[in-house]
């Protein structure tokens with residue numbers, strides 16, 4: 001019995017090492033992408049969110065972060081590393097942007113497969 005325990009012990013240690021799945025990595029990157037987390041504006045799953053309402057020249061306006069879990073990869077890629085109105089600029093690698101895209105389409109294998 002002791003023998004079995006000691007011969008399995010190294011494997012038990014290995015099983016608890018801090019290996020993370022691609023989805024865990026992607027989810028962490030979405031929340032902490034070297035800058036303000038995407039979820040603060042676009043919501044936890046990229047569903048989009050109303051950030052603020054304000055008055056401008058006596059008109060009611062709203063500042064909205066659009067839904068981002070329904071667009072093609074090309075468009076997604078372009079926006080993240082370019083200057084846009086209201087969205088902070090990020091400096092993410094293509095690999096990181098792919099991971100974010102993967103995070104936003106957990107059930108859409110076809111969409112993620114089109115990513116080059």
Ligand code: HEC
Nearest residue numbers: 033036037038041064065066068076079084085086087088
């Ligand atoms: C401070 C709030 C804020 C944060 C944080 C933010 N965004 Fe945005 N995002 C916006 C706003 C506002 C727009 C709309 C910009 C426009 O209309 O020009 C936008 C637009 C986009 C678009 C284009 C959507 C479309 O339909 O064309 C994508 C893609 C996007 N954001 C992805 C991200 C990702 C990924 C992150 C995290 C790395 C992120 N955003 C973080 C506010 C934010």
